[in-house]
Amino acid sequence: MFFKPTMNPARRQLLQLLGASALLPTWPGLSLAAPGPAEAPRLVVIMLRGALDGLAAVPVPGDPAFATLRGELAPTGALPLDGFYALHPSLPTLARWYAEGQLLVLHALASPYRERSHFDAQQQLESGGPRPFALSTGWLGRALQATGQGGVALSPALPVALRGAEQASTWTPSRPGPADSEDLLARVQQLYAGDTALHAAWQQAMAQRDLGRMAGEGQSNGFAALAEQAGRFLAAERGPRLAWLESGGWDTHNQQNNRLARQLAGLDEGLAALRSALGSQWARSTVLVMTEFGRTARPNGSGGTDHGTGGVAWLAGGAVAGGRVLADWPGLGNRELLEGRDLRPSLDIRALQAALLQRQFGLGRAALEGGVLPDAPRALEGLWRA
Secondary structure (H helix, E strand, O other), rough: OOOOOOOOHHHHHHHHHOOOHOOOOOOOOOOOOOOOOOOOOOEEEEEEEEOOOOHHOOOOOOOHHHHHHHHHOOOOEEEEEEOOOOOOOOOHHHHHHHOOOEEEEEEEEOOOOOOOOOHHHHHHHHHOOOOOOOOOOOOHHHHHHHHHHOOOEEOOOOOHHOOOOOOOOOOOOOOOOOOOOHHHHHHHHHHHHOOHHHHHHHHHHHHHHHHHHHHOOOOOOOOOHHHHHHHHHHHHHOOEEEEEEOOOOOOOOOOOHHHHHHHHHHHHHHHHHHHHHHHHHHHHEEEEEOOOOOOOOOOOOOOOOOEEEEEEEEEEOOOOOOOOEEEEOOOOOOOOOOOOOOOOOEEEEEHHHHHHHHHHHHHHHHHHHHHHHHOOOOOOOOOOOO
């Protein structure tokens, strides 16, 4: 049976004061992400919900079948990478990082999921399970719990990926409200002093509020603003060392060219803001950009693409061994496409997740197999500079 807690007037006023969007999703289990050592690596995971078209984001003009296959969806003015692969023209920041050796492109990869449901694919990708709903917690949440660390999701609700971690929390920009009243805060603190659970939640809420202030909390809800805020959190001395971001709108069944140009430009802007906010911590940061699956290799009849299989991911950061594309390219000929319609995956994204868990948390193969990332393939190697 589910019991909905009642809200007394003092708590309602407290939520209005601090910004309900920052507290409601995680109360009463709100916790401030436990900071790690200042020299600890930083990890930002960005989930693109809706399934990014990898062949548009990272076109492959070097494949002889590409231009004919993609037709009107082949982007004009693509930014060349290595003579075979390119980047969408809306991604100049990523192109610059690639030239600097700080962007690694992973192409033709996918999770083990082979159906085409957004809901199931996202659950499997975030949980790290061998199939949808095999696990109810997340691959990052289990790693955080195993190591006693914390992370923060800049989203209204805790994503599946961070579930299972006691010290995982959420943050969203505060809504406009009454000016802070230290007298009110003191009275509420006194009111909650006799209740163990409320007192603990209050202390955590105050810490969350202070962290937001320390990082220069803003009011914007745009992806670039959230990315900048994530960078501030991770750069802060008392901040978390792991942040989760997400972006929607990538389900481009129609009018893909214009829509994707805007989406990718917004992503590019956000990634630039993230790096700027990280400052000197960029040198020890890793940013993973991933999506639930790819899209069909051929356009549909509406100027878009439908749900597919193989897709693309990006790994960026100051320590990333970038400036290259990691792929066992399967080809785009009719006989090479999966089921005659999809880019055939040749990389398992769980091997990338395993490598990230090893770097970020120092988890070995035994820990991964023991429950953090069960049934995962061996971790990819050589993703970071020595």
